[in-house]
Amino acid sequence: MLRKLLLLLCCYSATLLYGQDYFLKKFQPFSQQIPTPEQFLGYGIGEHHTxxxxxxxxLEKLAEVSDRAAIHYYGKTHEGRKLVMLALTIPENLSNLDNIKQQHLAFTDPAKTVSNYGEVPIFINLAYNVHGNEPSSSEAALLTAYTFAASNSPEILKYLKDAVIFIDPTINPDGRDRHTQWANMYQGKPNVSDPQDAEHNEYWPGGRTNHYWFDLNRDWLLAINPESRGKLKWYHEWYPNVVTDFHEMGTQSTYFFEPMKTNGSLNPIMPKENYEDLNTLFGNYFAKALDSIGSFYFTKEVFDGTYPGYGSSYPDLQGGLGLLFEQASSRGHEQETAFGKITFPFTIRNQYTSSITTVRAAVENRAYMRKYQQDFFKSALTKAAKSRIKGYMFYDNYDQNRAKAFIDKLLAHKIDVYKSGESYVVPTKQPQYRMVQTMFETYNKYRDSVYYDASAWSVANFYNMKYKPVTSLDLGDKITGTDGLVLTESVQKSDYAYLLDWDDYNAPAALNYLQENGLVISSAAKPFTAKVGSGSKSFNYGTLMIPVSLQKKEATTVFELVQKAQQKFEVPVYAVNSGYSVQGIDLGSRFVQPLKKPKAAMFVGNGVRSYEAGEVWHLLDTRVHMPISKLQMRNLSRVDLDKYNVLVMVSGRYDLTKNQQEKLSDWVKKGNTLVTIGTASKWAIEKNMVKEKLTKPEKDSTGTVDRKPYVNAGENIGKESVGGIILKVDLDITHPLAFGYRDETIPVYKNNTVWLSPSKNEYATVAKYSKNPLIDGFITIKNMEENLKPSASLLVSRLGSGRVVLFADNPNFRGSWYGTNRLFLNALFLGDKINVPE
Known part of the structure; x- marks a missing residue:
């Protein structure tokens, strides 16, 4: 044991003694015509963050000077950085790549029968740095690219002949550069290994996430960000056989590679051959390679591939093999650990070794991998044929833009969708059958109860789609794009008023546009029926009324603005020439009230959950096109809150002083709206800001405790957390927070243990969990019976002349919960219309 520890210590601490040969010596000789990373950068890999x-x-230089390399640009980040893919193979393959690609794609087509499994070069995607502050892998990508572009080692030349290697060096460039700037800015000369040094402790929000603070490793399925959209488009063009997903983890750990922990699903969608046979096959290669350089590692622990949206799990649903690697992080250039010092070069070498080993394992098993991919897509059709369910029908009669967004998601994953009458149909018998299952199927039985991530992801529920399985199909016309899916009649000019349907997902964006352009808009607090054109139409709670004569602008200008809003956001707008309704309230009713323009702000900074803050920022930026001020927590004492009428507090740890808390309470009491989400709602209750309570289960009166084995403590405690489940709530659709909804039950997403007790005010509980609330995912019986069922999902509590809107659950989760975004946006746009009776 002592010998092993000494060997590990040497590997951690002595890595800078050998220069770049520390990485590359094994694959000499290298072409002198190809610049090394060190020659190009002016420093050795591992000396700085790149x-x-x-x-x-x-990589562009390699593509320029090497006849083995070609570069492709597959998109740009939010901040405009290039997303690139470098293809590496022998010159003969590179010049014939289009033909090889067609031969490769034949194995993904169930209609084709080909058997030249060992003759077509295998496609390998080495993908790095999805989390920006896990930087060792992108440095390894430079070494890997150089090795395949310049090495004349017989081993490397064989791999190039039998494979096309696609290197994606940085999946998350915005986050990487945020971390790179931090690490280089605080790098000492000599390096400082003290874990408390600033270099090893990034300031909020850190470099893990992208521009809007999204975790891109969860975005493969949800495809919200341009980084993921670009990668998905590339992926479905090439369908690589093997895909890597390189990460870092805690400094005190070692190295992880697959096999993973047992998949948590009772009957995983991915083939058993994938997560048992293939992972074990490749794992043996990684073990041997890491043994040869003296690195320690572990497998089959902690991580699981249950959620299908990781970079290491999405390929498993596309006939490929996704491979996860986790390297203990130096979190800078050098850091002390229990085993000595871990250095940046050491972490890079492990990632580089696994990169080359992935190619070796794939090449030596290419016939097996190709046959596996072929069988995967053929089995999709045979499995679908055996199922009683032949497809899924979905529709939304009142919100075409939300349906359009869902169809866009399906098309991004190459799922076939058809228009059948007033509904849409997704057949199960198609090559993407397993993705169809992912989008629509729900589960409540599991083999495991502790998850690395969510246990529920039926995406149709994210969009609050009305859907049902069908046993027979009438397909209709195939949908090939989203253009033309939203059909609205062009609004006609009126000298009296216009009505904008609040049911539509884009209605808040249209409202913001009109308010930005100076129009006064009112909202109807009751339904009504009005004469429209030659007929009449029923309008729901929240319908927007734009009076013409009450504006400070000419009637023609008002019409032009309304017309532009309709064209820009594809929302239903109607001209009316009388305020006298056919049924219900008239347009001059006291139930039709003018809306204040939101002036929104949100707390950010240390203690605030950056994921949730980013989701709010992204929603308002990219869909509503409305600015929100991001207020640093460290500046709270000197911030002028009176500039805003809406303030958002997402989940987090809020250590406010007594004066700061009083300042916030006084601001609400003036008539403003505070919106809290998750643990921020819990904080507001615990600090007695509102007169609400948390659900507290009754304690065991006997006081007895059952003994349990210590080794099971982590699993037993972990299963009581709520990693991510979909629940049904009963919604008061007459409440301003629920305007725009037609159904009294909707799905919500819960990934916390915040349990709000229903309000004692009978008008203040907007959404309560249903009697049988579970739609999808794992929750313990204890949590279900003692915490969930007695609790509320959404409350409003009066505070002076203002109000606090308390969300127990996150309505904006990962930018994908189109079905509950409206609850949050209503809080912003209609909050001042909520007058909770005493």
Missing amino acids: RHDLIVAY
Whole structure:
């Protein structure tokens, strides 16, 4: 044991003694015509953190000078950084790549029968750095690219002949550069290994996430961000056989590679051959390679591939093999651990070794991998044929834009969708059958109860789609794009008023546009029926009324603005020439009230959950096109809150002083709206800001405790957390927070243990969990019976002349919960219309 520890210590601490030979010596000789990373960058790999623009520039240089390399650009990030893919193979393959691609794709087509499994080069995607502050892998990508572009080692030349290697050096460039700037800015000379040094402790929000603070490793399925959209488009063009997903973890750990922990689903969608046979096959290669350099590692622990949206699990649903790697992080250039010092070069070498080993394992098993991919897509059709369910029908009679967004998601994953009458149909018998299952199927039985991530992801529920399985199909016309899916009649000019349907997902964006352009808009607090054109139409709670004569603008200008809003957001707008309704309230009713323009702000900074803050920012930026001020917590004492009428507090740890808390309470009491989400709602209750309570289960009166084995403590405690489940709530659709909804039950997403007790005010509980609330995912019986069922999902509590809107659950989760975004947006746009009776 002592010998092993000494060997590990040497590997951790002595890594800078050998220069770049520390990485590359094994694959000599190298072509002198190809610049090394060190020659190009002016420093050795591992001496500094490399900016993304330099990474791209080096790969561009390789494509310029090496006849083995070609570069492709598959998109740009939110901040405009290039997303690139470097293809590496022998010159003969590279010049014939289009033909090889067609031969490769034949194995993904169930209608084709080909058997030249060992003759077509295998396609390998080495993908790095999805989490920006896990930087060792992008440095390894530079070494890997150089090795395949310049090495004349017989081993490397064989791999190039039998494979096409696609290197994606940085999946998350915006986050990487945020971390790179931090690490280089605080790098000492000599390096400082003290874990408390600033270099090893990034400031909020850190470099893990992208521009809007999204975790891109959860975005493969949800495809919200341009990084993921671009990668998905590339993926479905090439369908690689093997895909890597390189990460870092806690400094005190070692190295992880697959096999993973047992999949938590009782009957996983991915083939058993994938997560048992293939992972074990490749795992043996990684073990041997890491043994040869003296690195320690572990497998089959902690991580699981249950959620299908990781970079290491999405390929498993596309006939490929996704491979997860987790390297203990130096979190800077050098850091002390229980085993000595871990250095940046050491972490890079493990990632580099696994990169080359992935290619070796794939090449030596290419016939097996190709046959596996072929069988995967053929089995999709045979499995679908055996199922009683032949497809899924979905529709939404009142919100075409939400349905359009859902169809866009299906098309991004190459799922076939058809228009059948007033509904849409997704057949199960198609090559993407397993993705169809992912989108629509729900589960409540599991083999495991502790998850690395969510246990529920039926995406149709994210969009609050009305859907049902069908046993027979009438397909209709195939949908090939989203253009033309939203059909609205062009609004006609009126000298009296216009009505904008609040049911539509884009209605808040249209409202914001009109308010930004100076129009006064009112909202109807009761339904009504009005004469429209030659007929009449029923309008729901929240319908927007734009009076013409009450504006400070000419009637023609008002019409032009309304017309532009309709064209820009594809919302249903109607001209009316009388305020006298056919049924219900008239347009001059006291139930039709003018709306204040939201002036919104949100707390950010240390203690605030950046994921949730980013989701709010992204929603308002990209869909509503409405600014929100991001207020640093450290500046709270000197911030002028009176500039805003809406303030958002997402989940987090809020350590406010007594004066700061009083300042916040006084601001609400003036008539403003505070919106809290998750643990921020819990904080507001615990600090007595509102007169609400948390659900507290009754304690065991006997006081007895059952003995349990210590080794099971982590599993037993962990299963009581709520990693991510979909629940049904009963909704008061007459409440302003629920305006725009037609159904009194909707799905919500819960990934916390915040349990709000229903309000004692009979008008203040907007959404309560249903009698049988579970739609999808794992929750313990204890949590279900003692915490969930007695609790509320959404409350409003009066505070002076203002109100606090308390969400127990996150209505904006991962930018994908189109079905509950409206609850949050109503809080912003209609909050001042909520007058909770005493």
